[in-house]
Amino acid sequence: MTDLMQMGQAAQTAARQLSQLTAAAKNLALLKMATALEAATPEILEANAADLAAASALPAKFTDRLKLTPARVADMASGLRAVAALDDPTEKADKGWRTGAGLFIVQQRVPLGVVGMIYEARPNVTVDAAGLTLKSGNAVILRGGKEALHSNIALAKVLQQALHAAGLPAEALQVIADPSRALASQMMHLTDYIDVLIPRGGAGLIRAVVQEATVPVIETGAGNCHIYVDRAADLAMATAIVVNAKVQRPSVCNAAEKLLIHRAVAEAYLPVLAQELQRHGVALRGDAAACAIVPSMTPATAEDWDTEYNDLIMAVKVVDSEAVAIAHINAHNTKHSETIVTGDYAAGEQFLNQVDAACVYVNASTRFTDGQEFGFGAEIGISTQKLHARGPMGLSALTTTKYQIRGAGQIRE
Amino acid sequence: MTDLMQMGQAAQTAARQLSQLTAAAKNLALLKMATALEAATPEILEANAADLAAASALPAKFTDRLKLTPARVADMASGLRAVAALDDPTEKADKGWRTGAGLFIVQQRVPLGVVGMIYEARPNVTVDAAGLTLKSGNAVILRGGKEALHSNIALAKVLQQALHAAGLPAEALQVIADPSRALASQMMHLTDYIDVLIPRGGAGLIRAVVQEATVPVIETGAGNCHIYVDRAADLAMATAIVVNAKVQRPSVCNAAEKLLIHRAVAEAYLPVLAQELQRHGVALRGDAAACAIVPSMTPATAEDWDTEYNDLIMAVKVVDSEAVAIAHINAHNTKHSETIVTGDYAAGEQFLNQVDAACVYVNASTRFTDGQEFGFGAEIGISTQKLHARGPMGLSALTTTKYQIRGAGQIRE
Numbered sequence A, B: 001m002t003d004l005m006q007m008g009q010a011a012q013t014a015a016r017q018l019s020q021l022t023a024a025a026k027n028l029a030l031l032k033m034a035t036a037l038e039a040a041t042p043e044i045l046e047a048n049a050a051d052l053a054a055a056s057a058l059p060a061k062f063t064d065r066l067k068l069t070p071a072r073v074a075d076m077a078s079g080l081r082a083v084a085a086l087d088d089p090t091e092k093a094d095k096g097w098r099t100g101a102g103l104f105i106v107q108q109r110v111p112l113g114v115v116g117m118i119y120e121a122r123p124n125v126t127v128d129a130a131g132l133t134l135k136s137g138n139a140v141i142l143r144g145g146k147e148a149l150h151s152n153i154a155l156a157k158v159l160q161q162a163l164h165a166a167g168l169p170a171e172a173l174q175v176i177a178d179p180s181r182a183l184a185s186q187m188m189h190l191t192d193y194i195d196v197l198i199p200r201g202g203a204g205l206i207r208a209v210v211q212e213a214t215v216p217v218i219e220t221g222a223g224n225c226h227i228y229v230d231r232a233a234d235l236a237m238a239t240a241i242v243v244n245a246k247v248q249r250p251s252v253c254n255a256a257e258k259l260l261i262h263r264a265v266a267e268a269y270l271p272v273l274a275q276e277l278q279r280h281g282v283a284l285r286g287d288a289a290a291c292a293i294v295p296s297m298t299p300a301t302a303e304d305w306d307t308e309y310n311d312l313i314m315a316v317k318v319v320d321s322e323a324v325a326i327a328h329i330n331a332h333n334t335k336h337s338e339t340i341v342t343g344d345y346a347a348g349e350q351f352l353n354q355v356d357a358a359c360v361y362v363n364a365s366t367r368f369t370d371g372q373e374f375g376f377g378a379e380i381g382i383s384t385q386k387l388h389a390r391g392p393m394g395l396s397a398l399t400t401t402k403y404q405i406r407g408a409g410q411i412r413e
Helices: A004-018 A023-041 A041-056 A060-065 A070-083 A123-135 A146-165 A181-188 A204-210 A235-247 A262-280 A288-293 A302-306 A322-332 A347-353 B005-017 B024-041 B041-054 B062-068 B070-084 B123-135 B148-167 B181-188 B203-212 B234-246 B263-279 B288-293 B302-306 B322-332 B345-354
Strands: A093-098 A105-113 A114-119 A139-143 A172-173 A197-198 A223-227 A254-263 A284-288 A312-320 A336-341 A357-365 A381-383 A391-393 A399-410 B093-098 B103-109 B114-119 B138-141 B172-174 B196-200 B225-229 B254-260 B283-286 B314-321 B339-341 B359-364 B381-383 B391-393 B398-409
Touching: A004 A114, A004 A139, A004 A172, A004 A181, A023 A041, A023 A070, A023 A123, A023 A146, A041 A060, A041 A070, A041 A146, A060 A322, A070 A123, A093 B234, A114 A123, A114 A181, A114 A204, A123 A146, A123 A172, A123 A197, A139 A181, A139 B123, A146 A172, A172 A254, A197 A204, A197 A312, A223 A235, A223 A262, A235 A254, A235 A262, A235 A336, A235 A357, A235 B398, A254 A262, A254 A322, A262 A284, A262 A288, A262 A312, A284 A288, A284 B314, A288 A312, A302 A312, A302 A322, A312 A322, A322 A336, A322 A347, A336 A347, A347 A357, A347 B398, A391 B398, A399 B234, A399 B345, A399 B391, B005 B114, B005 B138, B005 B172, B005 B181, B024 B041, B024 B123, B024 B148, B041 B062, B041 B148, B041 B322, B062 B148, B114 B123, B114 B181, B114 B203, B123 B138, B123 B148, B123 B172, B123 B196, B138 B181, B181 B203, B196 B203, B225 B234, B225 B263, B225 B322, B234 B254, B234 B263, B234 B339, B234 B359, B254 B263, B254 B322, B263 B283, B263 B288, B263 B314, B283 B288, B283 B381, B288 B314, B302 B314, B302 B322, B314 B322, B322 B339, B322 B345, B339 B345, B345 B359
Parallel strands: A114 A139, A114 A197, A139 A172, A223 A254, A223 A336, A254 A312, A284 A312, A336 A357, A357 B398, A399 B359, B114 B138, B114 B196, B138 B172, B225 B254, B225 B339, B254 B314, B283 B314, B339 B359
Antiparallel strands: A093 A105, A105 A399, A381 A391, B093 B103, B103 B398, B381 B391
């Protein structure tokens, strides 16, 4: 029987040890984990085959993400080596200053402690999460989708052996072997032992965790992203950006879902842009004005403006001014990524200042909202909340700070 | 009837306006609010008298915090003027850099949006919260203790008139006029309109909000703080620090509640320290070893180690090593403030690195954990959580960031 409380205690003890390690010790363990994964490829694929056999009735899209191959195991190992090469966020202090009373205060970066991850049946997330949490000095408790259970147990076993071989506590990484809903629920309330929960997966999974958990959650993912083509846009640039943001990878959260276009350019430009999007297989849904200009569009419903399609679909609205575009975005967006295309300086600045979102762009594709593109090396996810972290999260999102205060006997007057 | 949804919408609209204001415009409003409070002292005291009359059966400790006087109204006005003089956190950017794709990214500080405050029957918190949230560009919805309702409504009316006179939206500051529990509960779930909830008050209030709210909460306050007197301590310094931390203001969260003392110095030093504490009226509770050395101590129970007394009581434990002291602290503290007194360099560093708390001290009183002492000017509270903000929170804890990204037509390859 899985005893979550016991797992939590073991994770907390391991986290205390991890918090004291040098970057070199953690990097050594990450490299050993990578080598161990490659060496254990046959066992991992065998466990994965059992999962795949049990999931054979499920759609190909689902089993495709569940399936491991020698190349995918090698990719996981490369991922761990890449994390080893990153800077250790806990080696940095944010600030240091001396107070009026003569105390010297350092705001030091420290690990969060124990991270809980809840995710779908994707074994690669198991390895990814193990690497990122270890590098940032945290222990992790993993609860993946039940269809990947054999794969996850096999991966965890290999990674734990490597941790042990590197002289680190194996309990730094634990997989919940009981896939029941009751245990996931218990995990979401384990406030004494888990410092933060990070759900990774579809909107439904994330919403369920946010609503149920009493452990603090870092929310990631939903993206109803807009592109506003201003009256002063360079229209060739607008076409390139809209097509890239919609078409290059429509299933991801930073893909654009909505197009707002200024009435002054709609009549002449929308037919050209629509044709280009349709040529790329995009189904267009328009408001009345857009449909009047491009009759091949389907009329959009009220629901469309709040929907993240994650698909080759785009809804189009004609607006009378930038102010209307900004108000529409602030009313319907998921606070993820928004772009204006304009050659007008004031229009760009107004958009940057008034749109409420994690990432606001002038003249660039929303697809750049990404930890790698931002230069963070690794990405934990993209936060759409306002507390703790907002936008693409690098390793430092898995840390907090501690004030270390050095005195000489000061007492308060 | 109070319509919270309508209040939330109005607050959100006001917050959008506030987020675009210059510091000068906000400061002008703060100064007008201060002047208006002073001018309206008679009306405010009249409303307060009604609250006091209804609360006459309540304990003096309670009514003392409820009671307003001309001097206390003047203090509130001074507080607003002090906030006007502080730096505006939203005028700063945290970072700026150019990416590989040539995008220029600025991580700009921006207001959180709408802040909800839930607090006890202390009218000064109404004005304090109004000032801090306005300065940081946020709208605020206030739900104070029902015994202060007339006072809060009178204060809000004066402050709203001043906001209006300064050309700002009066809905930047709203008081919930219905003191029912049901409405407080509704407020804790108003995720569409309130960006963060800050409970201020006793441990019970804070726990209740943390457990019920689905709106993100910034947790403040509980402090089971320890002082560890190491074998290498300067004992005169230790006495000064322990007495200061325990006695100077025992009711506050950064007062020390527990004393750990190394066995090597306990026999000779504990009687001296105990006598000094007892001379200041402190009731001591000891573990077996401490009671054996100082028989006038009461034996401590298991519960004592987890209790925040907020009173002239201190529990004392004799430990065999610093490692034992650190393990005890990490098992029982509330992650607030912890001090070691030592002359040993390695002992001090070990304590700073291994104790898990917002503020960890060497050779200083825990009483310095305070926004003013840290040099933050204002203090929203002291966070004992790990996400978003940890330790004393200045105005920047009421902000988040937004990535503003300037491009030249970049699309993702």
